[in-house]
Amino acid sequence: MIANRTPSITGQTGRPELLLIGGSLLTVIAMVCIVTFLLIRERASAQDAATRRATTIAQLIDADVLRTVELYDLTLQGLIAAAQRDELQNVSPQIRHLALFDRSTTARFKGDILLLDKHGEVIADSSRIEPKPGNFADRDYFLAHAFNRDMGMFISRPFKTRCDCDEADQWRISFSRRIASQTGEFLGVAVASLKLDYFDDLFKSLDIGTDSTLNIINSDGVLLAQKPYLQSDSVGKSFGNRPNVIRILNDRDGSGSFTSTSSMDEQRRLYTYSRVGNLPLTVMVALSSAEVFGTWRRTALLISGATGVLCMGLLWLTWLLARELRRRQRAERELAQLAATDDLTGVANRRMLDQTLRHEWFRAQRSGQPLSVMMIDADHFKAFNDRHGHQAGDQALKTLARVIGENVRRPADLVARYGGEEFSVILAETDSAGAQQIAEQIRQAVENLPWVDGAERAMTVSIGIATWTSASEMTLEQLLFTADKALYQAKEGGRNRVVVSV
Structure with missing residues (x-):
């Protein structure tokens, strides 16, 4: 490349005014940058202070609403548990009413708490011993539970009561839960309403x-x-x-x-x-x-009159800084991704596996959802490696990782190389039956692969599965040990099989 050359602005004739203009421009630009930076920082501080104030208000509301909803949920669960007790069918209405609604919240904005049968008819009412006849089969909360057996607690749209009373024009929302038999048959709905005056x-x-x-x-x-x-x-x-x-x-x-x-x-x-x-x-x-931004605007208007002409300079510098920051963040993300990826197979490495497993473990502890861990080991890999060479062995591991990844499709799940020819899969919110189904898909997909031309037999995998549920008392270490033990049983049982720990 040939550099373009420009004549010097200070030749033999000399142009000292250009130097003065240049120096003045540099000085003005420096002043504008400082002043504008201070204004931007003050505006950001004003916004941050307002955001913190608003966040505090939102958190106060969140805490109160969550506490109220938890009380309503406990009320509904207690009502459902009491309603399913057989001995209450033969007691007096007064005792049955007391047993059904002994957990009812006494909140000032509590509405009616009702027990509805599978047709939407009222069979129990917290406000009276003998419930007033009524049918709520057209309510959104009833329809939601009637046609969705997996629905948890449902929060309805706002509605007004149907009674001819002083509270008829008051807006309410309801919290409801499905009542089901042991076989999952829909038996009705427990519903409690909250006045929006709350x-x-x-x-x-x-x-x-x-x-x-x-x-x-x-x-x-x-x-x-x-x-x-x-x-x-x-x-x-x-x-x-x-x-x-x-x-x-x-x-x-x-x-x-x-x-x-x-x-x-x-x-x-x-x-x-x-x-x-x-x-x-x-x-x-x-x-x-x-x-x-009222105070900030008055300050900004006073100062910007003298410095507004040069604002584009600051915008340009800000753009350059933002571009460099984006480049740095992009580089950091790439480095973080490389640090979490196994070089050979392209799946997560052991470090990423440990971090994700601990994160999912604590999340499962909070939510109560099951957590399954799958240990996968390539059968007879050493013999395969010795017979076909290390290059074919590496390619086999890559293919095995790809097949596992193709059968573990949810973004929240993780496929990782545990070590050598062993892989691990974390399945969040997955019970043992779901994990076994995925494991069988992986086993069959691996078994059907044409691994090496002229190979005497295809490579297979043995898989061990362990699942934590809220009913179990195992630790994270025990969960991994149980999955590894199930893998050992799969190998002892003849390989090319899935063993689920019980």
Whole structure:
């Protein structure tokens, strides 16, 4: 490459004014950069302070709502357990009513707690010993449990009661659970309602400032509560088609913040949102941007009049810095990926396996969901390696890793090389039957592979499976030991088979 050459600006005639202009420009640019940086930092500090304040408010609401929902869930579980006791069928209505609803919460905003049969008819009512006849087969909570046997606790859409009473116009939501026989047959629904005045009372003690709002929506974007109400009839309406709500509901993390314009009153606000545990409820704290950035704007307007001409310089420098940071992050991600990957097979290595297994173990402890571990070992691999050479052996391990990965499809599961010709698979939220089905698919797929041209026999795998459930008392080390023991039994039993630890 030939470099372009330019004549010097300071020739024999001399241009000292150019040097003065250049020095002045450099000085102004330096001042602009400093001032703009300070303004940006102050704005970020104002936003961070507002976000922390909003997050604290959201966490207070989350904690109270979670505690309330847990009380309702315990009430429903107690009601279902009592309803399935055979000895209650022959006692007096008063004793039966007391046994059914002895765990009922005494919360001030508690609505009716009902026990419905499989046709939606009321067979028990917390408010009266002799239940008032009624049918709720058309309610969303009844239909959800009637047609979905795996439904856990269901939170309904807001509704108004059907009674001719003072509370007829009050909005409520219900919490419900399915009642099933030992064979899984649908027997009915236990349901407890909560008056939405609960949220209004909860919001009263929270100060959010002027022109700001507190909102609670469900997973469909239906508004359950708001402070203050921007529209008198907004409760119970779906806002799932509004851009801000769509952005919040589509966030997989369930929490975050952003600044946007409200579609209800066209006010600019800083939205901070948080999903309430594992519930289909989201708390939104929308702070007025005018209040959040008011002081900063007055300062920025005063200073930007003298420095606004050179703002593009700072933007360019910021862009360069951001580009370098992106490059660095990309390089760090690549290094982290290399550090977690087995060089030969391309699957996770032992270090990644240990980290993921410990993470999934603690997650299973919290959720109570089963956790299965699969140990896979190539049968007669040493003989295969000696017969066909190390290069063929390495290729066999690569093929084996690929086949295992093709049969373990969920993103949350992990395939890792445990060591040598042994692989391990972590199956989160998978019971022993599901793990055995996947293991059989892997075993058959490996058995059917044409490993080496002219080979006397195909390579096979032996697989051992161990599963932790909430009913077991094994530790993480015992889980691995049990899976390894099952693998040993598979090899002792003739290889090319799957053994599930019992």
